[in-house]
Amino acid sequence: MSLNCLGAIRSSYHKFSEKEKKIADYILEKPELVIHRTINEVADDLNLADATVFRFSKHIGFKGFQAMKIALASEISTPIRIVTEETDKKDREKALTEKIFTSNIRALQNTIQMLDNDLIKNAIDLILQAKRVELYGTGTSSIVVMDALQKFVNTGIRACAFLDTKLQSMSASQLTEDDLAIFISHSGSNKDALKILKIVNETGAKTIGITSNPKSTISLNVDVSLYTDSEQTEYFTAPFSSQIAQICLIDAICFMLLHSKKTD
Template identity: 60%
Template structure:
């Protein structure tokens, strides 16, 4: 799948410093101009150092400014339709449905572009070594936490999730240094979720965070942070779109763990299937 490099800049935007946002705005507003400019010309236009522009390119995963120019040129010269179109109240059912599906696809593409596989590996390892894994989320994120429990309970992991934030807080207080708390929050700033995280940390548990903002309190305080990326439109919130990416990250953790523990996972799945089939008799 061909990545959208302008889309990648948009997906990183909330995580950028003020100087980096200045460069990002310049590129987003002048993609055609950028491919004909040198790094010195861009730096001079923005009144920043060449090194600042270079670091910005590296931040996006390019080897340097020239590599970014080449990537942008392939996109600008053969323009891709911006699939994350705004939904209009004039749209019919077909147009609205297509825009929603394309928006969800874009959310997954953007999240995949920023996914740190070293962090993913560390998260899998923490879950692999844990005696107990608890998934926490409040508001819309509680749905993701319950889905995670539904998956991981089939893997042989001692997984738990509670829909009520007070139950989550009590449970977090009982964790130990051998346990892992997975905290899910789009903004990373929800007070209830932060309190649950702090309680888990005080209990000595290892922590994994799934959020969209690296500078949020949750991102800054977990042992391993995994990030999602999504855009907001008039009729769909960024948090709602990010939930799809959160579910996909949970799925990636689950499948990686299942592959690491093939025999244990197979036996656990068999037990679950037998228990469910017996209730249907």
């Protein structure tokens, strides 16, 4: 499996220095521009040294800037090809089904590359140490929350979740320093979730965020941030594949929780 440039940047974002975050933001916001730029032009745009941009490419796993550009070009051109194919109304049911599956498979593959083992371990430790775990998510994320709730309870974790935002706020205010709150959000910037996160942070409870955006408010204001990738198609918006990736990530976490309990 080839290295995913955007995924590598998102997964390592929390580790970057200020200069590296400057480069990361530039690539995440303007990937179509970057693939047509030389290393000198990118460095000039950011008022950085060429060597700094080169070291950034190495830091995220590439041999150099050119190798990173090739990977980036492949990533941003593939969705364009898929959308063009999807607009063909003569596609048969099998072809359409294959495209949806391919899109979701790609989201899972990219998510695997984005996962940081140290962060996963930190998340597992927080869950095992927590007196109780509360899960938060609104809108489409509530589906993932309820799936996660069942799985956590099945692993022996004292977990709960509420779909009503008022109940979420009330329950969040009663958390303590011994508790853990897990926020699941595709964008990481849902207004209701942000209000609850503010309440939770005031209680001193530990927090985990599962989002698709390392620069989101949730990602930047939790103790451990985990990321999933997503693919947008003509038929379904990005959260659709994001939900699948989030569910698989939670499956992996629950499996590791069971494994940790058996080895204790």
